[in-house]
Every structure is written in structure tokens, then in C-alpha cells.
Amino acid sequence: MMFYTFPISGPLRFPALVLEWILAFICFEVGVVFLVKYRRQQVSKRYKQELGHATLFFGFSALWFSFIVSDYYLSDTITFPFLIWQHGAPRDLATSVGYFSLMIGTFLFITFIEQHQAVIFKRFTFTIIFGGLIALYIYIFFLDIEGTTYANLSLVAAFAVFFLAFLVDLSKRMKTRRDVASTLSRFLASFLLLAGGYLLTIDAMLDVTGLVGRVVGSIMQLAAFIGITILFLRLPSFSMLDWHKQIEDLYVIDKSGVCLFQKSFTSKPKVVDDNLVSSAISSVNLILKEMTAAEEQGQSTIKRGDKTITMFSSELVNGVVISKEENYLISYNLKNFIQTFEAIYRGVIATWNGDTKAFEPAAAMADKIFSS
Amino acid sequence: MIAQYAPIIEIQFLAYTIPVILGAELGIYFFYQYRKSRFTKLPLNRILLSYGWFTLFMVNGAFFQVVNRLMIIDPVVKELFAQIGFTAIFLAPIGFMAFILIKESRKLINLKLAWVITIASFTPLVLLFLLGSKNRVFMASISITALNAISVITYQLRMIRASLGNIHKRLVQLFTGEILALLALGFAFIVVFASNIGAPTEPFFFTGVGFLITGLLIMFYASNDFPPFYEFDWKNNLLKLFIIDQAHNQFLYVRDFSQKARPAHASRDAERDDLRDKLFTGAISGIEAMLETISISSKQRLSEIDQGGSFILLDYSSEGLPPITYALVVTKDLSSLRHFGKAIKAQFEAFFPGVLKNLDAVIKAGKPERAFQSFDIVMNSMLG
Numbered sequence: 058m059m060f061y062t063f064p065i066s067g068p069l070r071f072p073a074l075v076l077e078w079i080l081a082f083i084c085f086e087v088g089v090v091f092l093v094k095y096r097r098q099q100v101s102k103r104y105k106q107e108l109g110h111a112t113l114f115f116g117f118s119a120l121w122f123s124f125i126v127s128d129y130y131l132s133d134t135i136t137f138p139f140l141i142w143q144h145g146a147p148r149d150l151a152t153s154v155g156y157f158s159l160m161i162g163t164f165l166f167i168t169f170i171e172q173h174q175a176v177i178f179k180r181f182t183f184t185i186i187f188g189g190l191i192a193l194y195i196y197i198f199f200l201d202i203e204g205t206t207y208a209n210l211s212l213v214a215a216f217a218v219f220f221l222a223f224l225v226d227l228s229k230r231m232k233t234r235r236d237v238a239s240t241l242s243r244f245l246a247s248f249l250l251l252a253g254g255y256l257l258t259i260d261a262m263l264d265v266t267g268l269v270g271r272v273v274g275s276i277m278q279l280a281a282f283i284g285i286t287i288l289f290l291r292l293p294s295f296s297m298l299d300w301h302k303q304i305e306d307l308y309v310i311d312k313s314g315v316c317l318f319q320k321s322f323t324s325k326p327k328v329v330d331d332n333l334v335s336s337a338i339s340s341v342n343l344i345l346k347e348m349t350a351a352e353e354q355g356q357s358t359i360k361r362g363d364k365t366i367t368m369f370s371s372e373l374v375n376g377v378v379i380s381k382e383e384n385y386l387i388s389y390n391l392k393n394f395i396q397t398f399e400a401i402y403r404g405v406i407a408t409w410n411g412d413t414k415a416f417e418p419a420a421a422m423a424d425k426i427f428s429s
Numbered sequence: 430m431i432a433q434y435a436p437i438i439e440i441q442f443l444a445y446t447i448p449v450i451l452g453a454e455l456g457i458y459f460f461y462q463y464r465k466s467r468f469t470k471l472p473l474n475r476i477l478l479s480y481g482w483f484t485l486f487m488v489n490g491a492f493f494q495v496v497n498r499l500m501i502i503d504p505v506v507k508e509l510f511a512q513i514g515f516t517a518i519f520l521a522p523i524g525f526m527a528f529i530l531i532k533e534s535r536k537l538i539n540l541k542l543a544w545v546i547t548i549a550s551f552t553p554l555v556l557l558f559l560l561g562s563k564n565r566v567f568m569a570s571i572s573i574t575a576l577n578a579i580s581v582i583t584y585q586l587r588m589i590r591a592s593l594g595n596i597h598k599r600l601v602q603l604f605t606g607e608i609l610a611l612l613a614l615g616f617a618f619i620v621v622f623a624s625n626i627g628a629p630t631e632p633f634f635f636t637g638v639g640f641l642i643t644g645l646l647i648m649f650y651a652s653n654d655f656p657p658f659y660e661f662d663w664k665n666n667l668l669k670l671f672i673i674d675q676a677h678n679q680f681l682y683v684r685d686f687s688q689k690a691r692p693a694h695a696s697r698d699a700e701r702d703d704l705r706d707k708l709f710t711g712a713i714s715g716i717e718a719m720l721e722t723i724s725i726s727s728k729q730r731l732s733e734i735d736q737g738g739s740f741i742l743l744d745y746s747s748e749g750l751p752p753i754t755y756a757l758v759v760t761k762d763l764s765s766l767r768h769f770g771k772a773i774k775a776q777f778e779a780f781f782p783g784v785l786k787n788l789d790a791v792i793k794a795g796k797p798e799r800a801f802q803s804f805d806i807v808m809n810s811m812l813g
Contacts, residue, residue, distance in 0.1 A: 070433055078443045082450055089646075093653055130436070329722070337719040344712050345736050355737045361720055362729020 061263040063133040063148050069268040074129050076275040080282065081121030087286045088114035104299070109169030110289060116162015117282075123155025124258075145202040153198060156209060160191050163216055173299075176222045183219045190215055220248075240288070247284040254278035300386040304427050305364075306334075307391075308377040309398055309416070311406065314339030317374065318398070318416040320423045338377050342368055356388055371395050373406050378427075394426050437631065438499050444638045445495045448613075451645040452488025455652065456481045462655050472533040476588070477655065480603065482524035483581070484648070487610070488641075490517030491617060498624065511562040516554060522577040523550050529584065537587040543580050550577040578611075593663070594768030595656060602651030609644030613637040656764060663765040664812060668739060668758040671709045672777060672801070675752040677792050678710040682777070682801040684808055713743065713754050735762065742770045747778055751788045769811070776807050 065073065091111035098104060131147040139145035168184045170176065176183060194208040228240050256262060257274025266273075301322075308331070309318040316335035345357060359366040365383045369376045369391045376395035378387055398419055399406070405415050434442070459481030466474050493514030501507045526547045530540060553570040560567045585607070589600045616637025623630045667686035674681050717731055734741040740762045746753035755777070757770040784791060784800055791800050 066433065068433070071439065074439065075443070075446065078446060079450060082447055086450070086454075090653075093650060097654070333722070337722060341716045341719055344716060345734060348709060348712055348736075348741075356735075357737060358733075358735040359716075359720075359731065360733040360735075361717075361731045364729075366720075 064129050073268055073272045077121055077125055080275055080279050081118050083282055084114050084118035105169040105172055109166040112162045112165035116159040119158030120155040123151050127151035142202045149202045167219055187215055243288055247281045250277050251281035300384045303381040304378055306379040307423055308335050310335040310339055310375045318419050320420055367391055369395050371399050373399050390426050441499055441634055448488055448641045448645055449492045452484050455649055456485030472531055475528045479525040479528040483521045486517045486521035490514045512557055515557050519554050519574050522581050523547055525581050538584050546577050546580055549573050593765045595764035599651045603648055606644040606647030609640050613641035663763055666759050666761045671756040673710050673754045675714050675754055679797055680710055681797055682804050744770055744774050750785050780807055
């Protein structure tokens with residue numbers, strides 16, 4: 058039983074309204090930022106995760122705009138009957154529209170994420186679960202406009218599990234363990250702030266804390282959204298994080314152009330001999346170095362249509378990765394791989410008798426660095 | 430205690446908070462972009478500071494005027510808010526010009542005249558505090574600020590004309606957004622006029638806010654990942670241009686942008702440089718052939734080679750013309766340089782359509798470079 062009556066009135070009405078308006082608009086804006094990021098992706102195949110982030114923030118924005126309409130401008134007086142329901146209030150309808158918008162935004166977010174990767178279970182498991190819960194929500198909504206609380210809570214719980222799993226998966230693909238820890242802890246702190254802020258703005262808390270609690274809750278949510286936005290925007294783009302999937306072949310070539318080690322990361326059948334590839338790439342590298350008077354050691358990249366050849370020339374060997382896109386994480390990891398390879402096999406390379414079996418153990422290292 | 434306002438007042442206030450948020454974010458974002466690109470040490474990047482300052486002060490100045498009109502009743506507080514609002518609005522163009530009145534801007538604007546107008550723009554500010562916001566002399570002095578605003582617009586128009594490619598596009602978008610935002614000021618004057626004669630102000634207010642939001646959104650879109658402002662400096666990143674007839678492995682046109690004077694003792698280096706250049710005639714085709722042999726994307730052509738300190742940006746002749754490679758060697762992979770490469774191709778093909786169709790005959794006649802030597806004139810005009 059609620060004691061607080063709507064629409065909200067009193068001296069704190071205006072500051073609370075302005076704060077919530079800012080919150081709703083910032084969520085909308087962040088959605089637009091992600092939409093622009095999605096449209097400006099410089100890759101052959103667009104990654105829809107950013108579109109997912111946009112729909113999530115648009116959902117939050119719609120929720121807050123509908124809260125503003127419902128809590129500041131509509132009455133909560135229950136009438137019998139109310140539109141198609143036995144009873145209800147205009148405020149309930151506007152609030153439900155907001156929740157429904159957030160559900161759609163969240164559903165699209167989960168779908169776009171699962172389109173690219175499986176989270177905990179098989180792909181689209183969460184999409185199906187969430188879709189089912191939305192159907193249940195709609196069914197209850199049409200039965201009783203005021204009885205959707207439990208359906209709502211189950212949706213929040215499903216989303217929380219999905220989001221946590223998604224964050225863990227995302228963090229695993231960061232470059233270092235420190236990145237993982239800091240990303241996760243900052244995200245969790247922001248989400249705790251968001252949840253705490255949200256709790257202070259729910260109807261039940263209004264009876265306890267009054268409008269002061271709602272203002273504090275809105276400030277907490279605003280701070281959380283700003284934090285989450287900064288974290289999301291600082292994350293490398295998904296096309297960058299998916300660098301493993303872009304790699305097709307890895308070659309380690311000695312200075313005379315002989316292939317010491319080769320590993321393919323695709324299931325495509327081989328049509329050209331490894332040594333022919335390594336000799337051709339070595340020749341290309343030599344010609345390029347001569348054309349541009351480049352240093353003996355260092356990185357170079359050749360782009361040809363939908364393929365990129367990334368080369369790293371070290372002291373004893375050259376490393377080559379053939380990939381679908383140019384990606385600095387490929388260059389970074391190729392350099393790491395080649396330097397480790399050289400350190401391990403320095404003695405073997407100096408006295409190499411032509412048997413490539415000597416370098417076969419490097420496959421495990423290549424798998425560890427380049428396989429997803 | 431904060432008063433409770435009529436819904437129409439609340440809605441007008443809420444509508445105006447949108448441009449305030451956008452303006453504040455945009456201003457901060459421009460400052461952040463400037464900070465991010467400081468390493469490039471390009472003086473004209475200060476245009477980012479100008480945009481940031483202009484947006485912050487213009488939007489917040491207008492905000493004080495809106496609050497004043499909607500919510501303030503006390504005449505003393507009303508005058509104070511009017512003065513704060515006008516001060517911010519007047520400081521917007523002053524700050525914009527102050528950041529960019531540097532020697533690198535002399536190609537775009539008469540620096541002395543711009544300084545005089547900028548300093549003169551302080552006059553309405555002084556009069557505002559001496560005579561008050563309703564004094565006619567103060568009102569008349571606003572024309573000086575208008576003059577400064579014209580300088581701001583002229584500067585930007587010239588900058589747009591001098592830029593290329595992506596930067597050009599972004600500057601056009603920024604300018605469009607800014608003009609739309611400035612149009613909102615016109616509606617602000619109509620609102621003030623309408624309220625003085627007791628006519629309804631809301632339609633003009635919301636139209637003005639609509640223009641302001643649209644303008645700021647366009648500016649936001651344009652400023653997203655704004656590239657370092659290399660215009661006027663991009664030419665310093667050009668090294669060499671080779672236009673090669675692939676069928677005969679012959680140079681059609683070569684240009685060395687570095688134009689280094691070679692001392693006599695450096696003749697061996699010069700020879701090596703010449704040899705290196707000669708490699709280009711066959712090397713690109715050779716590399717393509719090798720990559721094709723090993724099945725690396727056989728249907729598409731080489732587009733870029735990044736060799737540590739230098740980049741080779743490649744383009745190829747249009748359909749119906751003999752196979753020609755355009756190789757532009759540069760020190761930085763800039764969008765302006767890519768655009769320049771495309772412009773070279775377009776100009777070359779437009780300048781020699783007949784010669785290119787009979788390229789075989791030109792090659793057989795010997796010294797094809799002579800036939801294309803006049804392209805120097807086009808190149809010189811392109812480089813300004």
C-alpha cells in the first residue's frame with residue numbers, strides 16, 4: 058500500500074524533475090554515440106555489439122522519459138474500469154510503457170551480443186529465455202496492469218546474469234590481467250551505484266525517504282551512467298577484440314626465405330606450398346625495404362583488398378600473419394610471438410639442418426597467443 | 430525553498446536543458462580532442478579550443494537569458510542574470526578568435542584587422558556593466574560583436590576552402606551546425622520582442638530550441654573522432670609520387686616533393702636514391718604478382734603498404750584506360766593525403782585523356798616522361 062501520491066509535488070519537485078530529465082537525455086545521447094560508433098566502423102563486416110549497446114541505452118532513456126511523464130504529470134488514482142482493464146491508473150500505463158521499452162532495448166542488446174558470441178551456454182540461449190520472459194510479462198500485463206512486478210524482477214535477474222557473464226567474457230579478451238581486473242571492478246562499482254540509485258527511486262522507498270531519497274537516487278544513477286559510458290567508450294571496439302577470428306595464417310620465415318614454422322587458423326584447404334608462400338613474402342619484404350630504405354628490423358603492413366599481411370622482421374627470423382583486417386593487436390601479438398620464438402630457438406636456428414620438426418613445439422605457443 | 434512552476438514554464442526549461450547539456454559536452458569534448466592531439470604539435474589544432482570555447486559560452490550565455498525570462502522576477506537579480514548571460518555570449522566570439530589569431534592563420538585572415546575587431550568587441554562588455562543591459566548605447570554597441578561574429582564565419586569559410594577530404598567534410602558539418610545554432614539566436618530576439626508586446630512566445634521559443642539542438646547535434650556528429658588538423662601541413666608529409674605504366678614498366682611521371690639539395694659528396698646516396706626509385710616501375714606489379722601466386726586476395730589490388738617510417742598509398746587507372754599505378758609515398762597515413770592521391774589520379778586522367786589512349790605509341794616513341802612533364806603545372810597548382 059503506497060502512501061505517497063502522484064503526480065509528485067512540493068519544493069523538491071523541480072530539481073528532481075530536472076535531474077531525471079538530464080538522466081533520460083544522457084542515456085539517449087549515449088545511445089546515439091554508440092549508433093554513430095556502429096555506423097563508423099572501418100571493417101568489412103560490421104560488429105553489431107555496438108548497436109546492442111545503443112539499444113540498451115535507448116531502452117533506459119525511454120524508461121526514464123516515461124517515468125517523468127508518469128510520476129510528474131499523471132495521476133495514480135485507480136479507476137474502475139480503466140481502459141481494457143478491470144482497474145488501473147494512467148500512471149501505471151505510462152510506467153508499463155517505459156518498462157516495455159527497456160525490455161525491447163535489452164532484448165535487442167542480448168540478441169546482438171549473442172549473434173557474435175556464445176555467453177555461458179549455446180548461442181541465443183539468453184535471447185530465447187529473455188524473449189520468453191517478455192512474452193510472460195505481456196500476458197500478465199494484459200491480465201492485470203498492476204500485477205507485473207514479479208515478471209519484471211525475473212527479467213532483471215535474467216539480464217543481470219547475462220550481463221555479468223558478458224563482462225567476464227569481454228574482460229578475458231583484454232590484453233593483460235590488469236586490464237581484466239580493472240575493467241571488471243569499475244563496471245561492477247558502476248552497476249552497484251546504478252542499482253543502489255534505482256532502489257532509492259522505486260515507489261516503496263518514496264514512503265520511507267520521501268523526495269529527498271529520489272533526488273539522491275537520481276544523482277547516484279546519473280553518476281553511474283556517466284561512469285558506465287566512459288567505461289564502454291574506453292573499451293576497444295569489438296572488431297579489435299575479435300582479432301583472433303581475423304587471423305588466417307601464421308608464418309615464421311628465416312632470413313633466406315625458408316619457412317621454419319607455419320600454422321593455419323582456418324579450415325580452408327591449402328593450395329600453395331608453405332615454402333612458396335614464405336619465399337614470396339620474403340621477396341616482397343626485401344623489395345619493400347629497398348624501395349623505402351626502411352630499417353632492417355621492424356613492422357610493416359600490406360593491404361590488398363580484403364586481406365592484410367602483417368610482417369615483423371626481427372634479428373634472426375621474420376614473422377608474417379595473413380589476416381582479414383588490419384588490427385594493432387595482431388601486430389602487437391606477432392611481435393611478442395616472434396621475440397619469444399627467437400629467444401627459445403636462437404641456438405636451433407643458428408645450427409638448423411633443415412628439419413622443421415624442431416620448431417613444431419611452437420604450435421602450442423602459437424595456439425595460446427593467436428587462438429580464440 | 431524552490432518554487433513550483435507552471436507546466437509550460439517547466440517544459441520550456443527542460444527543453445532548453447538539452448542544448449545546455451549538448452553544448453557543455455561538446456565544449457569539453459573539443460578541449461579533450463585538443464589535448465589528445467597535442468602531440469602532433471600542429472598550431473592550427475587550436476581551432477578545437479576555439480570551437481570548445483564558442484559552444485560553451487554561447488549556449489550557457491543563452492541559458493542565463495532563458496532562466497531570466499522564465500523564472501526570475503526580482504529586478505536586481507534579473508539585471509544580474511542578464512549581465513552574466515550577455516557577458517558569456519559576447520565572450521564566445523572573442524575567445525574563438527583569440528585562440529586562432531596566430532601567425533599560421535595569416536593565410537586565412539588579416540591578422541591585424543582581426544585583432545582590432547576582437548579587442549573592440551570588449552566595448553559592449555564594458556558598456557553592459559557601466560550602463561546596464563537595457564541602455565540603447567549598449568544595444569547599439571552589440572554591432573561590434575556582430576562584426577566579430579562575421580570574422581569568425583569568414584575564417585571558417587576560408588578554412589573549409591583550404592581543406593581536403595575528411596577534414597573538409599567535418600569542417601563543413603561543423604559550420605552548418607554552427608549556423609543553425611546561430612539561427613536560434615534570431616528566434617531568441619523574436620521571443621524577447623514577442624514577450625515585450627504581449628504576444629505568445631512559446632512557438633518561437635520551441636522553434637529556436639529545435640534549431641539549436643539540430644545544430645549542436647550536427648556539430649556533435651562532426652566532432653566525433655575529429656582527426657588532427659594537418660591542413661596546410663599535410664604537404665610536409667609528401668615524399669614522392671610515381672605514376673607508372675604497368676604494361677611497359679615505365680615511369681610516366683615522377684615528382685620528388687622533398688626537393689632536397691644534394692651536396693656533391695652525397696652523389697653515391699643520390700645514385701642509390703635513383704636506383705631505389707627505378708625499383709618502383711616493376712616492384713608494385715612484381716609484389717602483386719607474387720601475392721596473387723600465393724592466393725592472397727586475387728580479385729583485389731594492393732591499396733596500402735606501411736613500411737615503418739613511410740607509407741605507399743596506391744591507386745590504379747580508371748576502367749577503359751591502360752593499366753597505370755599511382756604510388757604516393759608519404760610519411761603519415763592522413764585522410765587529406767589519400768584525398769590528394771585520388772585528386773592526382775583524377776587530374777592526370779582528365780589532363781591526358783588522348784595521350785593515355787595512345788600510350789603504346791607514346792612509349793614506342795621513347796622518353797614518355799617528356800610527354801607528361803607538363804603535369805608539373807597541374808601539380809604546382811594543386812599544391813598551391
